[in-house]
Amino acid sequence: MDYGKLVFSGSGGQGVITAAIILAEAAVLHEGLVAVQSQSYGPEARGGATRSDVIISSTPIHYPKVQQPNVLVCLTQVAYNKYSPIIRPGGLLMTDTRHVTIQRGVDALHIELPLYATVLEKLAQPIVLNICMLGALIGLTGLVKPESIMKVLESRIPPSFLDVNRKALDIGMELGESAAF
Numbered sequence: 001m002d003y004g005k006l007v008f009s010g011s012g013g014q015g016v017i018t019a020a021i022i023l024a025e026a027a028v029l030h031e032g033l034v035a036v037q038s039q040s041y042g043p044e045a046r047g048g049a050t051r052s053d054v055i056i057s058s059t060p061i062h063y064p065k066v067q068q069p070n071v072l073v074c075l076t077q078v079a080y081n082k083y084s085p086i087i088r089p090g091g092l093l094m095t096d097t098r099h100v101t102i103q104r105g106v107d108a109l110h111i112e113l114p115l116y117a118t119v120l121e122k123l124a125q126p127i128v129l130n131i132c133m134l135g136a137l138i139g140l141t142g143l144v145k146p147e148s149i150m151k152v153l154e155s156r157i158p159p160s161f162l163d164v165n166r167k168a169l170d171i172g173m174e175l176g177e178s179a180a181f
């Protein structure tokens with residue numbers, strides 16, 4: 001059974017690829033699931049278009065690219081304009097209110113969250129936007145446990161950054177749970 005076919009999109013420097021890798025690792029290493037992650041981005045080091053696909057399943061995955069995601073996350077207007085047409089009808093479309101103005105032409109459940117504004121207000125460190133976004137996604141979908149995300153973070157980042165990442169994850173979960181459908 002497929003748990004999720006997800007596309008994270010935004011611009012270079014927002015951490016969407018890192019977030020996708022963290023989610024896939026959490027699913028495989030700490031949830032006992034099967035996952036694949038792939039990515040594409042523009043030639044720019046920062047600011048270019050970025051996309052990362054994640055498939056999470058309890059059965060083998062035969063093709064690593066997502067063609068019709070049931071979850072689409074858009075952190076920029078360019079990403080929204082480019083990828084919103086590919087979402088599966090009835091899927092979940094999560095956007096950041098600071099950078100994306102949605103249009104209701106897409107057949108999806110739209111969840112608009114103030115991710116960037118909340119991270120800036122509560123933590124003053126926009127570098128953890130991607131972890132806040134993961135928290136919101138978990139709060140909305142329950143795809144993996146937050147403890148699984150934290151275990152991956154503990155293995156990937158210096159201990160001095162764990163506290164701010166834990167706070168970002170918690171803030172995102174609160175946002176996602178409060179908007180849950």
